[in-house]
Amino acid sequence: MKKEKINVALVGLGGHGVTIRNAIKMCTKLNVTACYDINKELIDETKAEFNCDGFLNYEELLEKSISNAVIISTPNFLHFEQAWKALQFGKDVFVEKPITVKVEEAEKILKLAQEKNLIVQVGHNTRKRKVFRKAKEIIETGLIGKIIFVESNISMSTGLAEFPEWKKNKDKCPLLPMTQLGIHFIDTLIYLFGDIKEVSSFARNAYLDVEDSVVTLLKFSNGIIGTLSSSYVAPNVYEMKIYGTEGVIKCYLNKIEVQKTTEINPNVYLFDEDIESYVEELCEFAECIINRIKPEVDAEIGLKNLKVVEAIIESYITKKAVKV
Numbered sequence: 001m002k003k004e005k006i007n008v009a010l011v012g013l014g015g016h017g018v019t020i021r022n023a024i025k026m027c028t029k030l031n032v033t034a035c036y037d038i039n040k041e042l043i044d045e046t047k048a049e050f051n052c053d054g055f056l057n058y059e060e061l062l063e064k065s066i067s068n069a070v071i072i073s074t075p076n077f078l079h080f081e082q083a084w085k086a087l088q089f090g091k092d093v094f095v096e097k098p099i100t101v102k103v104e105e106a107e108k109i110l111k112l113a114q115e116k117n118l119i120v121q122v123g124h125n126t127r128k129r130k131v132f133r134k135a136k137e138i139i140e141t142g143l144i145g146k147i148i149f150v151e152s153n154i155s156m157s158t159g160l161a162e163f164p165e166w167k168k169n170k171d172k173c174p175l176l177p178m179t180q181l182g183i184h185f186i187d188t189l190i191y192l193f194g195d196i197k198e199v200s201s202f203a204r205n206a207y208l209d210v211e212d213s214v215v216t217l218l219k220f221s222n223g224i225i226g227t228l229s230s231s232y233v234a235p236n237v238y239e240m241k242i243y244g245t246e247g248v249i250k251c252y253l254n255k256i257e258v259q260k261t262t263e264i265n266p267n268v269y270l271f272d273e274d275i276e277s278y279v280e281e282l283c284e285f286a287e288c289i290i291n292r293i294k295p296e297v298d299a300e301i302g303l304k305n306l307k308v309v310e311a312i313i314e315s316y317i318t319k320k321a322v323k324v
């Protein structure tokens with residue numbers, strides 16, 4: 001008989017880990033049995049929240065906890081080692097985006113997961129947001145005709161307000177906003193329009209000592225062209241504009257405007273969305289473990305998204321267009 005509930009361990013409990021903790025309470029098939037962080041206060045808080053075991057040492061959690069799976073929401077540069085170790089211990093893995101910092105690391109994770117027949121799901125929740133599910137549906141009805149080009153910009157919700165130091169460190173988070181934020185839209189653009197085959201990028205240090213603003217031109221395999229911008233400087237920009245032969249779709253965080261060329265006013269769809277996309281991806285993780293099926297965003301897709309980021313970085317460094 002199939003298991004009804006999956007025992008999971010939470011790895012990384014603060015920052016985005018708080019969203020994960022809130023979302024997981026709505027997944028009836030996940031049972032938090034253990035947690036790990038380097039911050040003791042967060043461990044105590046999470047232990048009380050889920051009545052679970054707490055660990056200050058990752059290897060000890062992997063050895064001693066009764067969890068079948070881990071949910072990793074730590075800084076990006078820790079993903080590879082933590083996911084790798086969990087797979088070695090025979091645990092299924094949910095890891096936040098990006099899957100790892102380097103393509104070669106993601107390739108190793110994919111290979112190990114395949115060898116061990118384990119699930120790796122990557123936390124690209126953006127494509128699961130109601131606006132992008134709706135945008136895909138509208139595009140597929142042909143309402144705005146053939147898609148010609150797309151403009152997109154995803155920038156830090158808090159602008160230059162305080163955020164963790166690792167997000168400003170080029171080794172830990174290469175081409176900073178593009179790795180940290182832009183990758184959300186890279187996944188979503190590929191979900192909507194198929195593979196990206198070529199990129200050409202510019203970046204600048206507007207306020208920080210490192211690149212805080214990146215603009216990239218994109219060419220998709222099916223001929224669509226587009227732009228993706230991402231910045232730590234301009235606060236709270238979240239928009240994707242999709243131009244077709246018969247109209248335009250403008251996507252924002254909780255709103256879509258659909259404007260047919262023949263109509264004066266756009267149709268506006270409003271979505272009341274909070275943590276639903278996170279709940280959906282975590283519930284999906286449970287189903288994938290129970291039924292041993294591939295998640296919508298698996299290691300292969302996580303790797304594909306990261307390859308686009310690496311091409312963007314190479315293009316910026318070499319000042320040339322780069323094929324993905």
Ligand SMILES: NC(=O)c1ccc[n+]([C@@H]2O[C@H](COP(=O)([O-])OP(=O)(O)OC[C@H]3O[C@@H](n4cnc5c(N)ncnc54)[C@H](O)[C@@H]3O)[C@@H](O)[C@H]2O)c1
Nearest residue numbers: 012013014015016017037038039073074075076096097164
């Ligand atoms: N899907 C999304 O919408 C979304 C949003 C924000 C962040 N993220 C991702 O979540 C991850 C965490 O980002 P964040 O902003 O929460 O970072 P953060 O720096 O706030 O760290 C998160 C947690 O990891 C813990 N941590 C740090 N080093 C650790 C270690 N060695 N072992 C165990 N725990 C450790 C910290 O104490 C903290 O509790 C990143 O991969 C980021 O890309 C995803």
